[in-house]
Amino acid sequence: MSWDKLTVEQQQQVEHQLSILKRGAAEIVPEEALKMKIMKAVxxxxxxxxxxxxxxxxPDIHIGHTVVLHKLRQFQDLGHEVQLIIGDFTGRIGDPTGKSETRxxxxxxDVKHNAQTYQTQLGKVLDLNKTSFYYNSTWLxxxxxxxxxxxxxxVTVARMLERDDFAKRYATNQAIHVHEFFYPLMxxxxxxxxxxxxELGGTDQTFNIxxxxxxxxxxxxxESQVAILMPLLEGLDGVQKMSKSLxxxxxIDEHPNDIFGKTMSIPDTxxxxxxxxxxxxxxxxIEELRHGLEAGTIHxxxxxxxxxxGYVKMYxxxxxxxxxEQHFITVFQKRALPDEIEEVSLEGGHLEDGSLSIIRLLVSLSLQASNGEARRSVEQGAVKLNEMKVTDIHAQIKPVDGDILQVGKRKFVKIKLV
Amino acid sequence: MSWDKLTVEQQQQVEHQLSILKRGAAEIVPEEALKMKIMKAVxxxxxxxxxxxxxxxxPDIHIGHTVVLHKLRQFQDLGHEVQLIIGDFTGRIGDPTGKSETRxxxxxxDVKHNAQTYQTQLGKVLDLNKTSFYYNSTWLxxxxxxxxxxxxxxVTVARMLERDDFAKRYATNQAIHVHEFFYPLMxxxxxxxxxxxxELGGTDQTFNIxxxxxxxxxxxxxESQVAILMPLLEGLDGVQKMSKSLxxxxxIDEHPNDIFGKTMSIPDTxxxxxxxxxxxxxxxxIEELRHGLEAGTIHxxxxxxxxxxGYVKMYxxxxxxxxxEQHFITVFQKRALPDEIEEVSLEGGHLEDGSLSIIRLLVSLSLQASNGEARRSVEQGAVKLNEMKVTDIHAQIKPVDGDILQVGKRKFVKIKLV
Incomplete structure (x- = not known):
């Protein structure tokens, strides 16, 4: 198909689609083939x-995952079809070596339940009417x-060993089991x-795609597929790839106040x-925003x-x-306590002398999930009792009704002894 | 199982079996496990x-192949069972890369026909009543x-790449396709x-076994199997592994005179x-033979x-x-022509001046399979007409009735013009 054979209107359409689809992509392999495919579609x-x-x-989708989802949505808005493949075949196998607890x-x-959750979560970004779901066990x-x-x-063994993680493991004598070669093959x-x-994916998926x-x-x-590789989004720290483990x-399923507050904490850059x-x-x-920020007309x-x-609205x-937004303004911008603080019951009866350690208190009130987490928060100065920092992890507290305990910038509870 | 718990008779039986089974083996891995298995069997x-x-x-079995077959026969004679596995699964797949013409x-x-031929040929060494044949497609x-x-x-990729041929190919950037890893796995x-x-095999099968x-x-x-690895038998040249390609x-299906003659040509050592x-x-x-040869009492x-x-008798x-034996003595030891030479018809009518080239003559009489083979034989001085060497590949021959044409030491025909 030759560019000259297209009508002007068709050429404009192709250019329009490309300008949207190339936005933010780290790499398109090969780029010329993408253009050909879009010409043909037009x-x-x-x-x-x-x-x-x-x-x-x-699944527990975070903003980092939505990078590829937004790209898919752009394709949908331009009239294309999305194939979402749930890799249930791999999941059903688990780890054939039996050595990894994580897989x-x-x-x-499990697989069906997870697929359901995916639909709910992905529906926030994608148009599910233009989305087909597949289980790869169907063919694999x-x-x-x-x-x-x-x-x-x-495929050759040498090609496989070019994959970054395989290359590193092979070079450092860490075991690669033969079945692992099949993940990219599948x-x-x-x-x-x-x-x-x-096929879409993050740049870490280049080999597989x-x-x-x-x-x-x-x-x-x-014709072979074109790879559209999206950059990996840095997380709140502004340095590392956004991930749950970090x-x-x-x-996207977090509490609106958390989504809002966390977003406010990302680096301006x-x-x-x-x-x-x-x-x-x-x-x-986006261009207007960029210019406004550069010119100083937008704070x-x-x-x-x-x-x-926008995030809270979308999700x-x-x-x-x-x-x-209101919560954020009240808590952070006015530097005051929020209007409404959740009241949490605390059984005072079983405390020997009416006191307990700050660690136990934080965990008992479910402000922290574990002793370890509570200890770290205290050590980092993130814990306040009635707006006073508590930094000693051995601190003994005698709670009274109406005490306000705070962890970080966004978690507050008012204690009610029962 | 402990050696001390065996009766003296059982101990003798174990020793007897081991003395036979270890004969000629290049390696037994692990040797101790073989003893344990035989003790248990006894x-x-x-x-x-x-x-x-x-x-x-x-299949086209030669004496080199019979090394493992004789070992199997020893097991049979000691009361054990033989499992012969025809690797039809591999054979039916061919070469998945489509690049090798040889596989x-x-x-x-094909597979069934070959299996039939195996039965016929193997039956010359093995006791087929104590032999089970399997096709590995049954389970694979x-x-x-x-x-x-x-x-x-x-299994790990590193372990696979330890196999000699894989290691060499990987080191020299020759392609190893991923499916090749499955041959040892199968x-x-x-x-x-x-x-x-x-499991029995030649030393070149060590990795796979x-x-x-x-x-x-x-x-x-x-319990895991014990590998009994047999040495690779050198061929007639006394140096290289016996093989068809060399x-x-x-x-074993060759003409008795060829088997006899070839055997006489192996180096004394x-x-x-x-x-x-x-x-x-x-x-x-065998020990008596060894002593006789060393002492010079046996020629x-x-x-x-x-x-x-012995070979001709067996096969x-x-x-x-x-x-x-008689043929050999007549032809080689008495340096005379054999008593009976096969008479072969040659159509003289279509020869222009009654003559034809030595090459065409050799091929026409089926003494040689191809022009190339015929040329080589002439060049090497292996061709005689009426006991005179013909060394010019362009020699023109006018055959007459009763001419005797000879190739090498064992092929003779008497020409009859028709």
């Missing part, structure tokens, strides 16, 4: 099939040994099975990146409030967004 | 299951993707499936090794005639053995 009216693979383990075998019910579960050998015959075979035109490209070629599909994340990658704000408005705090409010609705 | 009366894997491609996909009929063909992943999860899984006690040991352990079998072999590894001659008689030629006659019967 001319034929046939939507592209855009694939994303999902981990079948318990537990998931039951079919049917493969027999000879099919598997044929699949494995498409992901790639999904693309063969669904004839995907495009390009494997799909290789395998589609090896299985003699006419505790630098904003979960990252704000535009967050806008670009994790909101639906049009390119033009970074206001831009961040807009971002925070919890407009009313929650207003309330969260 | 005490319980339960025979050991001794496995040998067979290539499913067209063609075998049809089910039933495995699904998740089973295959479980299998692959038992062979090992055969041992799991059949609960083999012992030890994989069976590993996998039996990984699949939690109580043309230094004695095929290898004779005792041939006796030890490829005949059923008892240890005591090497006589020992070799005995060996040659073609006693009468053929007598005839082959």
């Amino acid at each position: 001319v034929t009216g046939k939507p592209l099939k855009v694939k994303l693979g999902l981990d079948p383990s318990a 537990k075998q998931l039951s079919e019910e 579960g049917e493969l027999r040994f000879d099919d598997v050998l044929r699949l494995a015959g498409k 992901q790639g075979y999904d693309s063969v099975s669904l004839e995907s035109d495009i 390009l494997m799909g490209r290789t395998l589609q070629g090896a299985y003699e599909m006419k 505790r630098n994340y904003i979960g 990252l704000m535009l990146k967050y806008y670009e990658l994790t909101t639906a704000l049009p390119n033009t408005e 970074p705090r206001d831009a961040k409030i807009k971002l925070a409010k 919890h609705g407009a009313i929650a967004a207003e309330e969260a | 005490v319980t009366g339960k025979p050991l299951k001794v496995k040998l894997g067979l290539d499913p491609s067209a 063609k996909q075998l049809s089910e009929e 063909g039933e495995l699904r993707f998740d089973d295959v992943l479980r299998l692959a999860g038992k 062979q090992g899984y055969d041992s799991v499936s059949l609960e083999s006690d012992i 030890l994989m069976g040991r590993t996998l039996q352990g990984a699949y939690e079998m109580k 043309r230094n072999y004695i095929g 290898l004779m005792l090794k041939y006796y030890e590894l490829t005949t059923a001659l008892p240890n005591t008689e 090497p030629r006589d020992a070799k005639i005995k060996l040659a006659k 073609h019967g006693a009468i053929a053995a007598e005839e082959a």
Whole structure:
């Protein structure tokens, strides 16, 4: 298909789609093929099939995950189709070596339950009417040994050992079990099975997504998929990739006040990146923001409030967004206690002399999940009793009715002895 | 099981079996486990299951192959059971990369036909009544993707790359396709499936056979198989491993005169090794031979005639053995032409001036399979017409009735013009 054969209107449409779809992408491999595919879609009216693979383990989506979801949504808004693949086949197998505790075998019910949660959470960003869900056990579960050998015959060991983590482990004599080679092969075979035109993923998925490209070629599909690789979003610390394990994340199911407060804590320098990658704000408005911030006509705090409010609105609705903003202004900007503090009952009867350690108090009131967490909060100066810091982890407290205990900037309780 | 608990008779039996089974073995891994297994078999009366894997491609057994077969026969004579596994699963897959012409996909009929040929040929050494044949497609063909992943999860990539040929290819950047890792895994899984006690093979099979040991352990079998590794027999040149491609072999289906003649051509230094590894001659008689040869009371030629006659007897019967010996004595020892030379018809009518090239003559009379082969024989001085060497490949011959054409030491025809 040649550019010159397109009408001017078609050419404009292609340019329009590309300007949206390229936004924020770290890499598109190969970029020319993306253009060809979009030209074809525009001319034929046939939507592209855009694939994303999902981990079948318990989903708990944070803003970092929404980077690829927003990209998918852009495809949907431009009329394309989204294929979401739940990797239940892998999940059902668990860890064949039996050595890893983290990769537990998931039951079919686990997988179904998790898929349900995905639908609920992803529906906040995606248009579910234009989204097809697939379980890859549907096709992978049917493969027999000879099919598997044929699949494995498409790739060399050397190519596999080029994958970053394999290369590092092989170089440092850490075990790589042979079955691990099949994870990229399975992901790639999904693309063969669904004839995907495009696969999305973070830059850490480059190897696996390009494997799909290789395998589609090896299985003699006419065209191979294009990889759109999105940057990994830095978390609240502004340095490390946003992740649950690093505790630098904003979960979309978190309390609106937490989403709002956490968003306000991201470094100013990252704000535009967050806008670009994790909101639906049009390119033009992002450019206005950028210019306003550079010219000093927009205060970074206001831009961040807009971002925070946008997140709460997207994930919890407009009313929650207003309330969260109000809460934030009351607590942080007016530096006062919030209007309404939750009253929590504390059984005073079983305290020997009416006192207990600050650690036990924090845990008893469910302000902290564990003794360890409570200790760290105290040590870091995050705990206040009636607006006075408590920094001694051995401090003994004699709570009285109406005491206000605070952890960090956003957690408050009023004690009621019962 | 403890040695001291055995009766003296049982102990003698174990020692007796070990003295036979260890004969000629290059390595037994682990040797102590072989003793334990035999002790158990002697005490319980339960025979050991001794496995040998067979290539499913067209069998054409030569004396080199019979090294492991004679070892199996020793096991049978001691009351144990032999498991012969035809690797049809591998054969039916062919080469998944489609790049190798040598590993063609075998049809089910090919496989069955080859298995039949195996039975006929192996029956010359083995006791087929104590031999079970298996096709490994029976169990391997039933495995699904998740089973295959479980299998692959038992072994690391580093271990696989320790296999000699993989190591060399990896080091020199020659492609190893991922499916190739499954050949040792499949062979090992055969041992799991059949609960083999012992696996036999040449020393070039060490990696694959030890994989069976590993996998039996990984699949939690109580005991793992013992590897009995036999030396690779040098061929007629006395240096290289006997093989078809090196043309230094004695095929068991070859003409008795060829078997006899080829055997007479092996270096004297290898004779005792041939006796030890490829005949059923008892240890005591081999020792007598050794002493006789060392003391000079036995002439090497006589020992070799005995060996040659033994081969022909084993593979073609006693009468053929007598005839082959007679033929040998007539042709080589008396340096005369044999009594009876086959008369072959040659159409003289279509020769322009009654002559044709020596090359065409050799091929027309089926003394040589191709022009190339014929040329080489002439160049090497192996061709004689009426006992005169023909060394010019362009020589034009006018054959007359009764001409005797000879190639090498053993091929003669008498020409009859028609």
